[in-house]
Amino acid sequence: MSDQDKDRADAAKLPEGDVVAVLLTQHATVRDMLDQVKNSTGDQRQQAFTALAGLLTAHETAERSVIRPVTEQTAGAAVVEARNAEEAHADEVVAKLKTLDVTSGDFETQFAEFTQAVSDHAEAEEHEEFPTIIANRSEEERHALGHQFLTAFAEAGGTR
Numbered sequence: 001m002s003d004q005d006k007d008r009a010d011a012a013k014l015p016e017g018d019v020v021a022v023l024l025t026q027h028a029t030v031r032d033m034l035d036q037v038k039n040s041t042g043d044q045r046q047q048a049f050t051a052l053a054g055l056l057t058a059h060e061t062a063e064r065s066v067i068r069p070v071t072e073q074t075a076g077a078a079v080v081e082a083r084n085a086e087e088a089h090a091d092e093v094v095a096k097l098k099t100l101d102v103t104s105g106d107f108e109t110q111f112a113e114f115t116q117a118v119s120d121h122a123e124a125e126e127h128e129e130f131p132t133i134i135a136n137r138s139e140e141e142r143h144a145l146g147h148q149f150l151t152a153f154a155e156a157g158g159t160r
């Protein structure tokens with residue numbers, strides 16, 4: 001099973017609108033879009049990368065504002081610091097990738113590294129943060145957090 005299939009299968013086990021289901025579904029979309037960038041060329045690759053960058057920016061912005069205040073309590077400050085640092089680094093890499101020609105070897109190399117970093121970051125959230133939200137927040141609280149997350153995501157320019 002691919003990582004995105006596993007994310008979707010895990011999301012399907014949770015109530016609709018549960019914040020962890022929303023997060024897992026977005027992780028699956030991010031993984032799909034990483035594959036699209038890798039497997040496309042020219043203008044299509046440029047469009048796919050622009051869409052991926054927009055999705056990631058909105059996803060991480062909403063995580064920082066809505067999820068981290070929760071996981072600071074449920075997973076601890078060290079976990080929050082590690083995830084925020086990974087996201088800050090990813091922001092820098094996206095800014096760098098945006099300056100490169102998507103058809104260049106430089107882009108290919110740096111995008112491959114970026115893909116691994118994004119995937120590792122998502123895995124860390126899925127293992128160190130999400131289970132603690134499920135264990136320490138009620139279904140009602142998680143539903144409300146899902147709504148807050150999607151509102152923050154939309155405010156940050158997210159469209160899916």
Ligand SMILES: [Fe+2]
Pocket residue numbers: 059060063083087121125
């Ligand atoms: Fe994140």
Ligand SMILES: [Fe+2]
Pocket residue numbers: 023027059063122125
């Ligand atoms: Fe995430």
